Amino acid sequence: MNKSVMLVGVGGQGTILTSKILAEGLLGAGYDVKMSEIHGMAQRGGSVTTHIKYGEKVNSPIINKGEADVLIAFEKVEALRYLCHLKAGGILIVSDHEIYSQSVLSGTEDYPQEIIESLTQAVERTIVLQAVKLAEQLGNIRTHNIVLLGVLVKALGLEQLDWVQVMKDLIPEKVLEANVKAFKTGLAV
Amino acid sequence: MKKFLTGNEAIARGAYEAGCLLAAAYPGTPSTEILENISQYSEIYSEWSPNEKVALEVASGASIAGSRALAAMKHVGLNVASDPMFTMAYTGVNGGLVVVNADDPGLHSSQNEQDNRLVAPHAKVLMLEPSDGQECLDFVKAAFALSEEFDSPVLFRVTTRVCHSKSIVEIGERVEAGIKPYVKDPAKYVMSPGNALKRHPVVEEKLLRAKDYSETCPFNRIEWGNRKIGIITSGISYQHAKEVFGEQASYLKLGMTYPLPEQKIRDFAAQVDTLYIIEENDPYLEQQVRSLGISCIGKERIPICGELNAEIVRRALLGETEPKTYQVSQKPTARPPVLCAGCPHRPLYVALKKLKDIVVTGDIGCYTLGMVPPLSMLDTVICMGAGISSGIGFEKVNRMAGRKEKIFGIMGDSTFFHSGITSLIDAVYSNSNMAIILLDNSTTAMTGHQENPGTGVNLMGQPAPVIDLVNVVKAVGVKPENIRIVDPYDLAETEKAVQEAYASQELFVVVTKQPCALMKDVQKKREGLYCYSDAEKCKKCKACLRTGCPAIAMKNGTIHIDKAQCNGCTLCQQVCKFDAIAKVGE
Ligand SMILES: Cc1ncc(C[n+]2csc(CCOP(=O)(O)OP(=O)(O)O)c2C)c(N)n1
Ligand code: SF4
Ligand code: SF4
Ligand code: SF4
Numbered sequence: 001m002n003k004s005v006m007l008v009g010v011g012g013q014g015t016i017l018t019s020k021i022l023a024e025g026l027l028g029a030g031y032d033v034k035m036s037e038i039h040g041m042a043q044r045g046g047s048v049t050t051h052i053k054y055g056e057k058v059n060s061p062i063i064n065k066g067e068a069d070v071l072i073a074f075e076k077v078e079a080l081r082y083l084c085h086l087k088a089g090g091i092l093i094v095s096d097h098e099i100y101s102q103s104v105l106s107g108t109e110d111y112p113q114e115i116i117e118s119l120t121q122a123v124e125r126t127i128v129l130q131a132v133k134l135a136e137q138l139g140n141i142r143t144h145n146i147v148l149l150g151v152l153v154k155a156l157g158l159e160q161l162d163w164v165q166v167m168k169d170l171i172p173e174k175v176l177e178a179n180v181k182a183f184k185t186g187l188a189v
Numbered sequence: 190m191k192k193f194l195t196g197n198e199a200i201a202r203g204a205y206e207a208g209c210l211l212a213a214a215y216p217g218t219p220s221t222e223i224l225e226n227i228s229q230y231s232e233i234y235s236e237w238s239p240n241e242k243v244a245l246e247v248a249s250g251a252s253i254a255g256s257r258a259l260a261a262m263k264h265v266g267l268n269v270a271s272d273p274m275f276t277m278a279y280t281g282v283n284g285g286l287v288v289v290n291a292d293d294p295g296l297h298s299s300q301n302e303q304d305n306r307l308v309a310p311h312a313k314v315l316m317l318e319p320s321d322g323q324e325c326l327d328f329v330k331a332a333f334a335l336s337e338e339f340d341s342p343v344l345f346r347v348t349t350r351v352c353h354s355k356s357i358v359e360i361g362e363r364v365e366a367g368i369k370p371y372v373k374d375p376a377k378y379v380m381s382p383g384n385a386l387k388r389h390p391v392v393e394e395k396l397l398r399a400k401d402y403s404e405t406c407p408f409n410r411i412e413w414g415n416r417k418i419g420i421i422t423s424g425i426s427y428q429h430a431k432e433v434f435g436e437q438a439s440y441l442k443l444g445m446t447y448p449l450p451e452q453k454i455r456d457f458a459a460q461v462d463t464l465y466i467i468e469e470n471d472p473y474l475e476q477q478v479r480s481l482g483i484s485c486i487g488k489e490r491i492p493i494c495g496e497l498n499a500e501i502v503r504r505a506l507l508g509e510t511e512p513k514t515y516q517v518s519q520k521p522t523a524r525p526p527v528l529c530a531g532c533p534h535r536p537l538y539v540a541l542k543k544l545k546d547i548v549v550t551g552d553i554g555c556y557t558l559g560m561v562p563p564l565s566m567l568d569t570v571i572c573m574g575a576g577i578s579s580g581i582g583f584e585k586v587n588r589m590a591g592r593k594e595k596i597f598g599i600m601g602d603s604t605f606f607h608s609g610i611t612s613l614i615d616a617v618y619s620n621s622n623m624a625i626i627l628l629d630n631s632t633t634a635m636t637g638h639q640e641n642p643g644t645g646v647n648l649m650g651q652p653a654p655v656i657d658l659v660n661v662v663k664a665v666g667v668k669p670e671n672i673r674i675v676d677p678y679d680l681a682e683t684e685k686a687v688q689e690a691y692a693s694q695e696l697f698v699v700v701t702k703q704p705c706a707l708m709k710d711v712q713k714k715r716e717g718l719y720c721y722s723d724a725e726k727c728k729k730c731k732a733c734l735r736t737g738c739p740a741i742a743m744k745n746g747t748i749h750i751d752k753a754q755c756n757g758c759t760l761c762q763q764v765c766k767f768d769a770i771a772k773v774g775e
Contacts, residue, residue: 003346010524023193024193027193027357032357033193033194033355033356033357034321034354034355034356035354035355035356036350036353036354037353037356038297038353039352043526043527043528043529043532043558043707044529044707044754045524045526045527045529045739046524046525046526047524055303057430058356059348059428059429059431060425060428060429060431060432060498060499061356061425061428062350062429062499064499064500064512065500065511065514066512066513066514067500067511067512077521077522077524078521078524080517080519080520080521081521081524083514083515083517084422084514084515084516085514086514086515088513088514088515092515099261100742101522101523101525101620102524102525102527102561102737102739103522103523103562104522104742105739105741105742105743106562106563106734106735106737106743107731107732107734107743108562109522109523110520110522111522112519112520112521113519114519115517115519118517118519119517120516121517122516122517123515128238131344156334168606169556
């Protein structure tokens, strides 16, 4: 059976690098993989989604409603936006982090309250993570995406693959160590 | 060797392997990365042309001169390039000529959802449609060969999901195709009416030959499974169909979709009980199938509008209901794209917003986001160039109607070079008294910061002559006293120029000059610059919020500026009447 992972977040949060590492790891393990990315225009701050499907043979690159085995949200409102893509019984990983959109900043809309409470109530298998705080404690706030990758890899049961090697290929030398540390922190959650 | 490539990367690789020597394009989502990737191969001359028509004409010249050549564009770009395209069908080629056209079903980043498969029969050119990365590579190589064999440009039609999805692709080596001799042949290449009249039957004959080829070619294949259901499909729709029906159906998977293999379609249809046509957007295949007298199920079930996916196919053809999904009571807040913090386009809109009685004819680029609240400044956006030209017409009718609104036409630098210059010529020639704002941010920002004729660098990364936008404005005849060049980060200066334009009875042009805030060197230069607000002085008037800068927020009743996003453009400081915002860094 093919597996589907949907990564959602806000432009600039590093979802794309995270997806790349995941896809490369899966390819190295011999899976057929398709990855589809929809990102807005050049500006920062739009909603960003990546669909990754893997298995013996993947046809359509799109993950439809109710099809994602794992939905991983780098921001809480994005978890709300794409919740309908999660499969019944699927795993929701959500970073307890808020990024305000223009409408919230200017006060025309309120940022929804108690998102985490509702999500944990609705979805049996929800993993909530203070990814940004964890990364900050580790000394590099920008590695929050890799903390999340660690959690994701564990949720997919793919710990046995050589992720450190994949990261070596895709992450610049000078921040590699920080990212490996972040990844291990995620795995241990 | 196997690689994990997007469709666009695979197309670039295919062109390289096919021995292509020249590639030209104008950027446009989802096609942009094709040329960006081709430019990595030093064997291929590549360029960003000012627009798609120029790109295709450059490629056509290369082809006639004897090399394999490629032009790439988004779907609306082919509208612009239609003129050379339709007549290249008559002249034919010398070296293979491939025209990559990327449609955007679902309008991820476009102004319409046109289905350019319909162009192939209209322009009378062959068409190939890949459905994944491997086919992108293989089909592009084949397209060059077919172009030469049938003496025709080949339309290579892809869609956003093919362009932007990554899959595993087996790559090969480059095989040089060389440069064929050029033999003068005006009867073939000079399309005077007399010559073209003689070429038309040649075109029709070519299409008949291509149709025979289509019957047996490897791109149109039947995959037998259960024969109760037969599916005719192409492109990404094939992937959706396979996902839904798997072995439970038989497929006629079409890779060459013009000319279509009529006999093969008949044979396939005759061997299945129910025939479905699964295709995205228009009933292109369906109409051809029906015209053969074959009954089928298509658009009466599958929607014309929007991007297709497996779930829609399931609901349409298997009668499945919408899947049950998790639900919570909170609704996500909208997150539409907005102009970046520190965007040099923003102050212009802040200045315009002060004027009463204006109509703003907009254009396409980052500045289209001037339509988003709280700026909400644009009246119209149609296509590239229309920011000026539709303003000309609007102003004429306004005058007839005795209306007083001043017309402001807005356009960016890349769009000006693309199709704004001819519009500006008309503004001069037609004695328009509209005001034109040219937002020069020294890049083609919206599609990811491509070089353009004003940037001094070309696609291959080499220095290039700078076409000075202001010189062009002067050269076409805008009076020098009616031209203002301003730094948009200076709000007072910008407002003054905009007010002069408003008051002017003659054609007036304001050029704002300040590079896009997202460009790497700009970010580096402005590192450490930011503004902060002083809660003691702040009167909570919200004027700073009304600029729509995403770095500014009202949190628990106080104004907060996000240091990480802010680039110290000082727009907020300049709109604050209470001196409550200060700048850090120089
Ligand atoms: C005919 C056509 N070709 C390409 C595009 C894609 N496209 C839209 S705007 C744009 C360029 C915008 O550049 P510019 O006018 O300089 O504005 P900026 O984004 O830099 O503010 C492009 C390439 C299009 N919409 N239509
Ligand atoms: S990418 Fe550049 S031009 Fe576009 S909105 Fe951002 S700052 Fe403005
Ligand atoms: S414009 Fe000045 S006074 Fe008004 S809310 Fe903003 S910081 Fe406060
Ligand atoms: S200076 Fe003000 S307007 Fe400019 S980027 Fe910073 S917060 Fe936004």
